[in-house]
Amino acid sequence: MTVDINNLQDLGNPLRDLKKTFDESIIPHRPSLWRYCYQLTGSPWDAEDLVQETLIKAFSSLAQLWQPINPKGYLFKIASNTWIDQCRKVKIKMDSFEYHNEPSYEKEDLSGEVEEAMERLVLHLPPRQRVVLLLVEVFGFKAKEVGEIFGATEGAIKALLNRARVRLKEIQLNEEGFNQLAISEEQRNTISLFIESFNRRDPDGIAKLLDENVSNDIVHIAQEFGKDTVRSYSLTDWAKDPVEMKAEVHILWGKPTIVQIGEMNNCLGVYNLNLIEIDSGRIITVKDYYFCPELLKEAAKELQLSVFSRNYVM
Missing domain, CATH: 1.20.140.160 (PhyR, sigma-like (SL) domain)
Structure with a gap:
């Protein structure tokens, strides 16, 4: 070959x-x-x-x-x-x-x-x-x-x-909760813009927040490199997703997390999770946990929501 x-x-x-x-x-x-x-x-x-x-x-x-x-x-x-x-x-x-x-x-x-x-x-x-x-x-x-x-x-x-x-x-029991991490003003602004674009179902709005060399890790499944690639594939697929969903920010296990919440059987459920890394107001890395059912279930338990069933493979 x-x-x-x-x-x-x-x-x-x-x-x-x-x-x-x-x-x-x-x-x-x-x-x-x-x-x-x-x-x-x-x-x-x-x-x-x-x-x-x-x-x-x-x-x-x-x-x-x-x-x-x-x-x-x-x-x-x-x-x-x-x-x-x-x-x-x-x-x-x-x-x-x-x-x-x-x-x-x-x-x-x-x-x-x-x-x-x-x-x-x-x-x-x-x-x-x-x-x-x-x-x-x-x-x-x-x-x-x-x-x-x-x-x-x-x-x-x-x-x-x-x-x-x-x-x-x-061992003596010593209960400790997760510390709430402080979010910088830069992070807060970029995350807010991400949420606004997400909830408008606006892929171009999200793309504008991405660094030219952004990396998108769809955990266990695929990796995308570069804003144009992410816009052409992941964001295009997301824009066509028929599930009604909204994004919210929650501190999950010590990290500010984009939680995608959808409606399922007349109740709200965790649809996906994203972690984003920001530098100079631009998103430089994205971790997408769509194909991580155990993590999604744990998040749903933490947020007291249902969870969308998910496969391990595409």
């Missing part, structure tokens, strides 16, 4: 069908993967980012797989290692799997306690303890399976799990 190196889109064409097949094949594991990432990170935004990075790595690594592999374990392993690597980069202290004297392991049902303590886990448990405890207690992996995922002995996993349980019992 001859590929024009000046036009990598040609190389991407045959990959799109393969990517769609991959996305469809892992749909059964997407809800639990997102929930796992949420409980690891403690933030719906960070969870969605971790899921996205996990799926990109999983797909890009397919050519390197030469043996049968369990899809769920494969995804959870990548998510776990990716998150631990992120923790290393910010110099979070890691626990080792190696112990000279392994503590005794006694099976105890702590799943309800773990679920109720997720906020505390995020703040207090070291990364490896958190990963192992979540995999075993919440997502049903056996200690042996977790050991296979991380290349550790079953005994080492049990020891680490025991330490996590002990630590969990020591």
Whole structure:
């Protein structure tokens, strides 16, 4: 196959069908993967980012797989290692799997306690303890399976799990709400203009707010680069969308968020979410979460609204 190196889109064409097949094949594991990432990170935004990075790595690594592999374990392993690597980069202290004297392991049902303590886990448990405890207690992996995922002995996993349980019992509940981030006057003005254009269903009005080199990330699906491209594709499709909707600004999990609200069965529901980054009064990046059903559901719960049902793929 001859590929024009000046036009990598040609190389991407045959990959799109393969990517769609991959996305469809892992749909059964997407809800639990997102929930796992949420409980690891403690933030719906960070969870969605971790899921996205996990799926990109999983797909890009397919050519390197030469043996049968369990899809769920494969995804959870990548998510776990990716998150631990992120923790290393910010110099979070890691626990080792190696112990000279392994503590005794006694099976105890702590799943309800773990679920109720997720906020505390995020703040207090070291990364490896958190990963192992979540995999075993919440997502049903056996200690042996977790050991296979991380290349550790079953005994080492049990020891680490025991330490996590002990630590969990020591943690005192400390409820903390999300801080409301201050929005600059520049952000406020640009967001207001975006909302006004959106609610007029005016794609040209929105395009005027975009930087010439804007990037639009339709999370899990596609990326667009440049104002002309965004105007020709995403904004044109949005202008033709038959759903009646309006946009509002809400602080969701610490970030000013464009919430698209539509009417569904005579009640209001979350239709989409956008995060925008602004520089010098122009929108330089857009993240579009249309194909992120778990995140949309979490936002709807936060806003006490319904949510539009959504697929993972186009």
